[in-house]
Amino acid sequence: MLIEDFIIHVFCDVEQSYQEVVGGIRLRGRGFEPKLSDSEVITMEIVGEFLGIDTDKGIWKYFRTHWKEWFPQLGSRANFVKQSANLWAVKQRILQRLSMSLGGFSDPIHIVDGFPMPVCLFARAPRSQCFEDSATFGYCATKKETYYGFQGVVMINFEGVITGFTVVPANVDEREALWDVVNSIYGLLIGDKGYLRPILKQELLEQQGIDLQTPVRRNMPDTRPKAFVKSLMSARRLVETVIGQLAGQFHIEKVRARDLWHLTNRFVRKLLSHTMGVFLNRSLGREPLQFEGLITA
Numbered sequence: 001m002l003i004e005d006f007i008i009h010v011f012c013d014v015e016q017s018y019q020e021v022v023g024g025i026r027l028r029g030r031g032f033e034p035k036l037s038d039s040e041v042i043t044m045e046i047v048g049e050f051l052g053i054d055t056d057k058g059i060w061k062y063f064r065t066h067w068k069e070w071f072p073q074l075g076s077r078a079n080f081v082k083q084s085a086n087l088w089a090v091k092q093r094i095l096q097r098l099s100m101s102l103g104g105f106s107d108p109i110h111i112v113d114g115f116p117m118p119v120c121l122f123a124r125a126p127r128s129q130c131f132e133d134s135a136t137f138g139y140c141a142t143k144k145e146t147y148y149g150f151q152g153v154v155m156i157n158f159e160g161v162i163t164g165f166t167v168v169p170a171n172v173d174e175r176e177a178l179w180d181v182v183n184s185i186y187g188l189l190i191g192d193k194g195y196l197r198p199i200l201k202q203e204l205l206e207q208q209g210i211d212l213q214t215p216v217r218r219n220m221p222d223t224r225p226k227a228f229v230k231s232l233m234s235a236r237r238l239v240e241t242v243i244g245q246l247a248g249q250f251h252i253e254k255v256r257a258r259d260l261w262h263l264t265n266r267f268v269r270k271l272l273s274h275t276m277g278v279f280l281n282r283s284l285g286r287e288p289l290q291f292e293g294l295i296t297a
Contacts, residue, residue, distance in 0.1 A: 001284075006295050007070070009280060010046050014094065015039040021093040034083050035073035041083050042091060042269075044071065049273035050295075054251040054266070056081040088265040095272045098279050099163050107157035108187030110164075111239040112195070114174045115247065116140040117167065119149035119255050130258055138170025141194065149255060152267065155181045155189075158235070160242050160289045161278055162271050167263070175200050182210060190235050193217060241289060246274060249291065 001009070018039045048059030060077045068074060099105065119135045120128045125148035128135075135149050147170060155164035164181030174194050182189065182204065189204070189212045196214045204210040213232055216222045222229065246252040250270040257263040278288045286294070 011043040014042050017094040017097050045269045046273045046276050085265045091268045091272050098275045102161045104157045104161035104163040105184050109158040110185050111190045112155040113239045114151050114153045115243050116147050117150040117152050118147040136169040136171040153177045156242050
């Protein structure tokens with residue numbers, strides 16, 4: 001679809017979701033209502049992120065330059081950034097609503113994985129004052145490197161719909177972070193070797209009816225059928241695809257914030273933009289994760 005149609009579709013879906021999740025509640029207890037509607041702000045963020053523009057300044061500048069007549073009440077960059085950050089919880093609820101409408105939580109199969117979110121280069125970490133009370137040193141097994149920052153965890157269903165997420169300090173065990181994302185699911189949960197822990201598997205099964213399956217290490221016996229293990233390994237590639245999209249197109253591994261408030265907002269809106277892409281693909285009869293070609297010149 002043309003970029004004009006994309007913006008219209010996103011705005012209509014955001015406006016409908018906004019009305020449902022807010023339900024007529026006044027979000028601001030005092031002061032004047034902003035000239036730019038909340039739905040317009042969220043639309044700009046989703047479209048900007050989908051186009052690969054991942055900074056507040058970049059999104060504001062893009063719409064100020066190219067779409068001012070569509071968003072005539074767009075004011076200063078400072079007001080846009082503040083309004084955007086204040087809406088992080090609304091965006092999280094819209095994300096949940098879209099995921100639910102896509103059947104994300106009713107699917108009996110989910111896949112989980114984590115990824116690093118460095119705050120700065122390793123050499124600069126001892127001098128860095130960003131997130132000094134929350135960021136920590138951690139190790140990324142995939143990249144085989146120690147880094148300073150956070151760890152993101154994303155859970156998806158078997159079609160790539162994001163159904164759970166969290167951000168934790170880099171030194172938090174990903175098996176502990178798993179509890180933050182499994183509240184609304186059941187059935188089979190597939191993870192990598194990092195989630196291998198017998199007591200965790202037992203607790204998930206007893207407390208929430210979740211069957212955690214992971215590959216085992218080379219020195220461990222595996223009594224499961226080889227075909228089943230092979231299918232697990234194949235299924236895990238789907239979450240790697242989603243994280244690859246989040247990292248490549250949405251730059252989710254880059255921490256362009258100086259406090260947890262703005263970091264949370266950036267993280268949620270990237271996931272929301274990805275989910276909106278899946279939602280539009282589904283409505284057009286396309287493959288859910290086929291983002292290339294969704295917007296035409």
